[in-house]
Amino acid sequence: MTNSSDNTAVADPGTLSPLNPLNPITPPSPLAELWRDFRRNRGALLGLALVLVFVFLAVFANWVAPYSPIEQYREAILVPPAWAEGGRMQFLLGTDPVGRDMLSRLIYGTRLSLLIGLVSIGLSMSLGIVLGLTAAYRGGKTDIAIMRCMDVLMALPSLLLAVAVIAILGPGLINAMYAIAIVQLPSFVRLTRAAALGELSRDYVTASRIAGAGPLRLMFIAVLPNCLAPLIVQATLGFSTAILDAAALGFLGLGAQPPTPEWGTMLSSALEFIQSAWWVVSLPGIAILLAVLAFNLMGDGLRDALDPKLKR
Amino acid sequence: MIAFLLRRLGVLIPTFIGITLLVFALIRLIPGDPVEAMSGERGMEASRHAELLKEFGLDRPLPVQYADYVYKAVKGDLGRSIVTQEPVMREFLDRFPATFELALCAIIFAVVIGIPAGILAAFKRNSVIDYGVMSVSLAGYSMPIFWWALLLILFFSVQLGWTPVSGRIAIEYDPQVVTGMMLVDTLLEGDFEAFRSALSHLILPTIALGTIPLATLARMTRSAMLEVLGEDYVRAARARGLSPLRVVGRHALRNALIPVITVIGLQVGTLLAGAILTETIFSWPGIGKWMVEAIHRRDYPVVQGGILMTATIVILVNLIVDVCYGIVNPRIRH
Amino acid sequence: MPLLEIKNLSVHFGTPERPVVAVEKLDLAIDAGEVVGIVGESGSGKSVTSLALMGLIDAPGRVSADACSFDGRDLLAMKKRERRKLLGRDIAMIFQDPVTSLNPCFTVGDHLTETLAVHEGGSRKALRARALELLRQVEIPDPERRLAAYPHQLSGGMSQRVMIALAIACNPRLLIADEPTTALDVTVQAQVLELLLRLQRERGMALMLITHDLGVIAETAHRVMVMYAGQVMETGTADDLFTHPQHPYTEALLSALPENNVGRERLQTIPGMVPGAFDRPAGCLLAPRCQYAQARCQSERPALRGNPPCQVRCHFPLHADGIKE
Ligand SMILES: Nc1ncnc2c1ncn2[C@@H]1O[C@H](COP(=O)(O)OP(=O)(O)OP(=O)(O)O)[C@@H](O)[C@H]1O
Numbered sequence: 001m002t003n004s005s006d007n008t009a010v011a012d013p014g015t016l017s018p019l020n021p022l023n024p025i026t027p028p029s030p031l032a033e034l035w036r037d038f039r040r041n042r043g044a045l046l047g048l049a050l051v052l053v054f055v056f057l058a059v060f061a062n063w064v065a066p067y068s069p070i071e072q073y074r075e076a077i078l079v080p081p082a083w084a085e086g087g088r089m090q091f092l093l094g095t096d097p098v099g100r101d102m103l104s105r106l107i108y109g110t111r112l113s114l115l116i117g118l119v120s121i122g123l124s125m126s127l128g129i130v131l132g133l134t135a136a137y138r139g140g141k142t143d144i145a146i147m148r149c150m151d152v153l154m155a156l157p158s159l160l161l162a163v164a165v166i167a168i169l170g171p172g173l174i175n176a177m178y179a180i181a182i183v184q185l186p187s188f189v190r191l192t193r194a195a196a197l198g199e200l201s202r203d204y205v206t207a208s209r210i211a212g213a214g215p216l217r218l219m220f221i222a223v224l225p226n227c228l229a230p231l232i233v234q235a236t237l238g239f240s241t242a243i244l245d246a247a248a249l250g251f252l253g254l255g256a257q258p259p260t261p262e263w264g265t266m267l268s269s270a271l272e273f274i275q276s277a278w279w280v281v282s283l284p285g286i287a288i289l290l291a292v293l294a295f296n297l298m299g300d301g302l303r304d305a306l307d308p309k310l311k312r
Numbered sequence: 313m314i315a316f317l318l319r320r321l322g323v324l325i326p327t328f329i330g331i332t333l334l335v336f337a338l339i340r341l342i343p344g345d346p347v348e349a350m351s352g353e354r355g356m357e358a359s360r361h362a363e364l365l366k367e368f369g370l371d372r373p374l375p376v377q378y379a380d381y382v383y384k385a386v387k388g389d390l391g392r393s394i395v396t397q398e399p400v401m402r403e404f405l406d407r408f409p410a411t412f413e414l415a416l417c418a419i420i421f422a423v424v425i426g427i428p429a430g431i432l433a434a435f436k437r438n439s440v441i442d443y444g445v446m447s448v449s450l451a452g453y454s455m456p457i458f459w460w461a462l463l464l465i466l467f468f469s470v471q472l473g474w475t476p477v478s479g480r481i482a483i484e485y486d487p488q489v490v491t492g493m494m495l496v497d498t499l500l501e502g503d504f505e506a507f508r509s510a511l512s513h514l515i516l517p518t519i520a521l522g523t524i525p526l527a528t529l530a531r532m533t534r535s536a537m538l539e540v541l542g543e544d545y546v547r548a549a550r551a552r553g554l555s556p557l558r559v560v561g562r563h564a565l566r567n568a569l570i571p572v573i574t575v576i577g578l579q580v581g582t583l584l585a586g587a588i589l590t591e592t593i594f595s596w597p598g599i600g601k602w603m604v605e606a607i608h609r610r611d612y613p614v615v616q617g618g619i620l621m622t623a624t625i626v627i628l629v630n631l632i633v634d635v636c637y638g639i640v641n642p643r644i645r646h
Numbered sequence: 647m648p649l650l651e652i653k654n655l656s657v658h659f660g661t662p663e664r665p666v667v668a669v670e671k672l673d674l675a676i677d678a679g680e681v682v683g684i685v686g687e688s689g690s691g692k693s694v695t696s697l698a699l700m701g702l703i704d705a706p707g708r709v710s711a712d713a714c715s716f717d718g719r720d721l722l723a724m725k726k727r728e729r730r731k732l733l734g735r736d737i738a739m740i741f742q743d744p745v746t747s748l749n750p751c752f753t754v755g756d757h758l759t760e761t762l763a764v765h766e767g768g769s770r771k772a773l774r775a776r777a778l779e780l781l782r783q784v785e786i787p788d789p790e791r792r793l794a795a796y797p798h799q800l801s802g803g804m805s806q807r808v809m810i811a812l813a814i815a816c817n818p819r820l821l822i823a824d825e826p827t828t829a830l831d832v833t834v835q836a837q838v839l840e841l842l843l844r845l846q847r848e849r850g851m852a853l854m855l856i857t858h859d860l861g862v863i864a865e866t867a868h869r870v871m872v873m874y875a876g877q878v879m880e881t882g883t884a885d886d887l888f889t890h891p892q893h894p895y896t897e898a899l900l901s902a903l904p905e906n907n908v909g910r911e912r913l914q915t916i917p918g919m920v921p922g923a924f925d926r927p928a929g930c931l932l933a934p935r936c937q938y939a940q941a942r943c944q945s946e947r948p949a950l951r952g953n954p955p956c957q958v959r960c961h962f963p964l965h966a967d968g969i970k971e
């Protein structure tokens with residue numbers, strides 16, 4: 001981010017030398033400006049707060065969670081949440097059909113969901129950036145080849161594509177991450193390519209090209225930082241899709257396998273208790289909803305704050 | 313218009329070829345033995361292995377195999393299911409009407425509610441209605457639909473007992489298959505009781521499947537409307553004394569719908585490709601459920617054929633969307 | 647009685663706590679058949695004035711006026727529906743950018759017949775015939791074919807002719823033309839203006855002509871109103887105002903005209919910028935840019951003085967002998 005702001009300033013002389021010399025305005029740093037615009041949006045702030053809570057839970061799961069997520073308390077099977085009739089204080093959110101503490105499983109599930117998001121989006125974004133920059137810089141046949149491949153990936157609805165990838169790789173948590181990364185790849189490639197093409201036509205790129213900057217240097221040092229804004233937004237929104245898809249795969253039995261405390265997997269293995277023990281089905285669902293909502297709110301807020309069209 | 317369509321075809325054909333390559337590669341990418349995968353037999357003897365290799369044509373060079381695969385696929389031969397030994401194409405065609413019926417209902421549900429909600433939100437910008445519509449649609453957009461479907465079942469089927477939990481129609485009815493769509497088939501027979509049964513089976517899956525398209529459409533419609541309402545021609549139309557209804561309903565809507573129609577089209581493509589989650593939860597005998605089961609059973613010919621067919625449908629729907637886009641947008645038509 | 651009479655019109659944007667003044671206490675009267683020119687730099691509130699009298703200022707904009715009547719009818723007291731009926735029929739408006747003012751989804755014919763149908767009605771055939779006739783009147787060649795054309799198939803000048811046809815469709819008595827030629831090629835500017843003035847003469851419409859081009863005003867307008875930062879700075883008959891400008895701003899505008907700069911090295915310009923939303927001076931709004939400004943100009947805001955049609959808002963008017971107090 002800091003890198004990008006430096007470069008924006010170089011790219012746009014307007015921000016360095018204000019038009020009116022009589023009235024020099026020091027431009028606010030882009031980061032401060034971003035925060036100012038972001039803060040105005042209450043939904044976005046709510047999203048950010050929720051995301052921070054989830055991150056906290058994920059990082060400190062070992063300390064926050066009262067029990068191990070896989071330890072079974074045989075004497076406490078399907079105990080309702082503490083506030084419900086028959087609930088016990090020691091199991092705040094109750095226990096599941098084999099006597100594991102729901103709260104602890106949900107907290108460890110946060111860690112898994114964020115991890116899935118982080119790994120799959122990280123993979124997808126880095127590969128997407130490389131492919132997108134290559135397509136933009138090389139143009140011609142390379143460009144067409146890369147973009148046609150992306151079209152092929154886009155011709156399949158996202159969950160179906162993920163399922164197809166799982167069909168090749170086999171079910172499992174790690175493979176689910178790969179699958180999600182592949183599903184999200186086209187959006188990152190297209191975005192990077194479009195942004196890079198826009199930047200490549202700018203004068204400063206021509207200038208550094210004339211100054212003898214190599215293609216790698218040009219793309220990663222000059223062009224990429226200026227394309228970051230849409231990529232960050234896409235990554236945030238993609239994060240929510242990743243969490244959702246991972247849960248869906250888990251639910252279908254194609255993602256994380258029991259007894260892993262993944263939210264979708266938890267939900268599917270408790271299906272038969274949907275009538276007798278509402279909490280085993282409701283709570284993981286609420287966790288998924290909140291996490292996805294948080295990242296969507298934050299992503300929308302970031303997009304509005306970063307979108308130059310909406311400014312002023 | 314023709315030139316525009318040809319250009320679109322120029323992009324779609326390579327995409328289609330790419331899909332066939334992907335599907336063809338699928339069976340060769342799975343770790344393990346393609347012969348075992350294709351025949352469904354495990355741990356066979358070497359002589360049997362060679363026999364099967366020949367039978368599946370896997371002893372030939374790859375390009376020949378690929379050409380053969382595409383040739384057969386174009387003729388409609390997608391191989392046979394390992395599990396049922398039925399032709400994959402037949403299984404697909406048997407299940408597609410169920411998916412089609414559900415997808416159609418879901419998209420109608422989404423359009424009928426989502427677009428007016430979006431228009432209303434844009435028209436009453438920053439009002440309670442606007443915030444309400446936007447919050448609900450954000451929640452719908454973020455909803456894990458498998459969980460949402462369970463909540464719907466829990467409430468409407470289990471608690472209230474209004475709707476059945478799963479399937480397409482009560483067992484006592486068995487309408488003759490004409491179109492494969494229960495609503496149509498029961499009506500053709502004139503059996504209104506059966507029609508009601510089919511309808512009640514459709515309601516919950518429709519809501520579950522339609523929720524995300526609905527939320528997407530409401531958001532899209534609102535932002536497209538807001539953009540258009542700020543345009544000069546809207547102001548000019550008002551300056552000519554046209555009523556707000558006419559300005560919003562005719563001048564603004566017509567323009568705002570251009571991007572919305574594209575979104576509807578993309579959603580239709582996605583829904584037709586099979587609602588994997590919804591169909592699984594409601595035991596809806598469509599494409600999505602079929603493919604998930606095939607993956608669980610390692611029925612690779614079905615997976616291959618299914619992917620090829622769904623991708624083809626998506627591509628065709630996209631082409632139709634492009635045509636519609638051209639029809640509503642005079643700048644492309646001419 | 648004037649055809650249009652506005653008294654004390656103000657338009658504010660922004661929040662009520664931090665209002666942004668767009669038009670401040672503006673009086674304007676236009677007689678039937680009269681051509682009134684409004685000039686002023688960008689951002690001086692010309693467009694906002696015309697939109698306000700059309701009733702097209704939306705929230706958060708706020709319009710207030712002591713009186714705003716058309717043909718003796720109070721526009722402010724009128725029901726929305728009633729007021730709408732006047733728009734397009736008795737009062738019509740042409741906008742700066744003709745290309746974006748036409749709906750890209752509708753043909754030229756759609757636009758014309760819709761407006762005619764809403765205000766006058768009639769059979770499809772009759773409406774089409776009238777539309778065709780209107781296109782002929784605005785001198786569009788090959789009108790039958792143009793009727794089926796979409797806006798993106800028209801050039802800028804052609805689009806503005808269509809806009810004019812739309813505006814005169816129902817024989818308005820007042821036509822507001824907001825910089826009707828600014829967005830056009832220089833070569834077609836004169837033609838379009840010519841057309842507009844011919845129609846004005848033939849039909850006896852009142853014309854409120856908003857423009858940056860003082861030369862145009864000098865040739866065409868009966869009366870002129872000079873605006874600056876939302877205020878009327880000077881009004882007068884075209885002859886008086888151009889020969890004896892009383893306001894330093896009018897004088898500066900005139901001396902910036904190319905024909906008054908013949909033989910000079912550089913075109914004269916007015917230094918500085920129009921005050922923004924939050925830096926409006928306490929005194930005369932022009933004071934920071936006025937070469938004659940004195941202490942009083944910085945502290946005290948001048949009122950509009952003199953008798954219509956000749957009024958000026960200045961503590962120290964030039965050619966002071968011109969006004970009779
Ligand atoms: N919708 C709006 N919201 C806030 N401020 C506005 C709005 N419309 C106009 N203004 C402000 O009102 C002032 C007058 O604008 P207006 O468009 O009337 O100027 P103008 O004289 O027509 O200029 P131009 O010659 O550029 O058309 C400007 O300072 C402008 O910023």
Ligand SMILES: [Mg+2]
Nearest residue numbers: 692693694824
């Ligand atoms: Mg203007």
